[in-house]
Amino acid sequence: MAASDSKAGGAAPHGHLVLPAVRVREALAFAAGAVAAVLVLLFSSSALAPTPVPNIVSIPTTSSSHASAATPSSPSPSAAVGKGPRTFYDDPSLSYSVHDRVTGWDAKRAAWLRTRGLDPNSAAVTTRVVMVTGSQPEPCKGPGGDHALLRFLKNKLDYCRLHGVELLYNTAHLEPSMVAYWAKIPAVRAAMLAHPEAEWVWWVDADAVFTDMDFSLPLGLYASHDLVVYGWEGEVYEERSWVGLNAGVFLLRNCQWAMDLMDAWARMGPGWPEYKAWGKKMREELEGKPDEESDDQSALVYLLAKEPARWGNRTYLEREYYFQGYWAEIVGRLDGVAARYEAVERRGANRALRRRHAEREHLLYAAARDEAVKRGGVPGPAGGGQKGWRRPFVTHFTGCQPCGGAPDRKYTARRCAEGIRRALAFADDQVLRSYGFRHAAPLSDSVAPLPFDYPAAR
Known part of the structure; x- marks a missing residue:
């Protein structure tokens, strides 16, 4: 759908x-x-x-959503069901x-x-x-x-x-x-x-x-x-x-x-x-x-x-950032985007960004990385755009039809498939980093362990 x-x-x-x-x-x-x-x-x-x-x-998305068994001293869940104030439901x-x-x-x-x-x-x-x-x-x-x-x-x-x-x-x-x-x-x-x-x-x-x-x-x-x-x-x-x-x-x-x-x-x-x-x-x-x-x-x-x-x-x-971006304008630039972000993190002043951390601290490090990228002179708006080298927020593969099996005439199946794999791996590397890995290459499904102090140590 x-x-x-x-x-x-x-x-x-x-x-x-x-x-x-x-x-x-x-x-x-x-x-x-x-x-x-x-x-x-x-x-x-x-x-x-x-x-x-x-x-x-x-x-x-939160641990509070996990149900726990009622203890003998706590009221039975069935006692509360249907007892609250009437609402639009x-x-x-x-x-x-x-x-x-x-x-x-x-x-x-x-x-x-x-x-x-x-x-x-x-x-x-x-x-x-x-x-x-x-x-x-x-x-x-x-x-x-x-x-x-x-x-x-x-x-x-x-x-x-x-x-x-x-x-x-x-x-x-x-x-x-x-x-x-x-x-x-x-x-x-x-x-x-x-x-x-x-x-x-x-x-x-x-x-x-x-x-x-x-x-x-x-x-x-x-x-x-x-x-x-x-x-x-x-x-x-x-x-x-x-x-x-x-x-x-x-x-x-x-x-x-x-x-x-x-x-x-x-x-x-x-x-x-x-x-x-x-x-x-x-x-x-x-x-x-x-x-x-x-x-x-x-x-x-x-x-x-x-x-x-x-x-x-x-x-x-x-229009200030890629709330959704046209994939054909984006995927060919992803390697260059990744290289610029890594260059910023390799600088001594940004060493704290290279520290290993738990995934739950992602947003804290994301905010610090955004500041470092701005200071580091990577052009473009946060969320990406046609100009500059910031990560694009959303890359939309309109016309590729991976479920239908045949892309628009404007594209070849190979171009779409490689574009999709490249974008997914680019995003996945950002997630895998908290687990100590990244993709072995932009079009590879295999992963490799990250060295300590990555990306300064490669």
């Missing part, structure tokens, strides 16, 4: 248009893969029957379906939080993030596709463990009519209801790789916004380009505004009778759209451009 519905890559200064050559390349890259992307890493486009029980795996009209609206969500969520002893405005709530991703319920058609999905999942598990983010991995059709890239909307909406304790729900396509394990979401930057998505203000609001943003990765606040947005967005999808009419309207009104298909990304561009006061004012189009 997590698809490569990425249709915008590249980078440009926040709020400005990118260079024409870059945008043409990105538009061509997406146009070439738009049809194939429907089949990859998302729910199958066939209307399959929903599974009796949604196959959702929730990965807890007790309303029989509540529905998880995208076809039924949820109203009064801000008040309902705040009331639920208070019944659990949580202050809605506390940092414990406002910084809590749930990541949602997933894949189709059936096996991949392409050879090695399921293994690729496993490695993509492992990468997300690593990032979430290091940053205290909870991960929901979905492989069920929560709404069979919402096929292909539209499948994300029912999953995200259900996650909002299932996790009222989370301020943010973070959708990440299955084929997106976290290539900077140090970088944390700058949530404070988004305090006055409810949706964060990678895109260009000029292209969305002025040009109304169908590739003006990328809907493969987005951050959504758990609030009524977001519920309303999901309702409006979903109604443009295949689960509603207006689906074909929306496709024609998008073809007429969005710059460069080559077909009459109503896709999720074009639909979001349309909503923002047509109703900026309602939707655009609460949306942050992130």
Whole structure:
């Protein structure tokens, strides 16, 4: 269900248009893969029957989530179940379906939080993030596709463990009519209801790789916004380009505004009778759209451009770093990025960074490494970008279709496979370091032990 519905890559200064050559390349890259992307890493486009029980795996990130057996002196868990104050969950009209609206969500969520002893405005709530991703319920058609999905999942598990983010991995059709890239909307909406304790729900396509394990979401930057998505203000609001943003990765606040947005967005999808009419309207009104298909990304561009006061004012189009980055612009530079980070750590002034430490101290060392990299003259923003040599936060393999088996015509299967392996190994080295190992080479699956005082000692 997590698809490569990425249709915008590249980078440009926040709020400005990118260079024409870059945008043409990105538009061509997406146009070439738009049809194939429907089949990859998302729910199958066939209307399959929903599974009796949604196959959702929730990965807890704190030790407090581990259940312990009740002692003779402690009350039985069954004594507490169902005894608390009534909340929105007790309303029989509540529905998880995208076809039924949820109203009064801000008040309902705040009331639920208070019944659990949580202050809605506390940092414990406002910084809590749930990541949602997933894949189709059936096996991949392409050879090695399921293994690729496993490695993509492992990468997300690593990032979430290091940053205290909870991960929901979905492989069920929560709404069979919402096929292909539209499948994300029912999953995200259900996650909002299932996790009222989370301020943010973070959708990440299955084929997106976290290539900077140090970088944390700058949530404070988004305090006055409810949706964060990678895109260009000029292209969305002025040009109304169908590739003006990328809907493969987005951050959504758990609030009524977001519920309303999901309702409006979903109604443009295949689960509603207006689906074909929306496709024609998008073809007429969005710059460069080559077909009459109503896709999720074009639909979001349309909503923002047509109703900026309602939707655009609460949306942050992130361009300062690789909130999601186009893989073809990134993977060839990863070796150079790694070399510059190692050079910074080899300096005597940064010797403390080379000290071995427990994985639970990762964020402390990540912050210190960020300071050292800035002082060391490595150019570029934290989280990476087209310019500079900082680690890219997210590398998105749009068009490679590892689950479907055949990449877009623009790419060869070998180029995609090597790019994916290189990005995964680059990220994995950052994780393996806490365990005393790293990959033997950028394209090697074998690992080698790290010498003491690495990278000064090699």
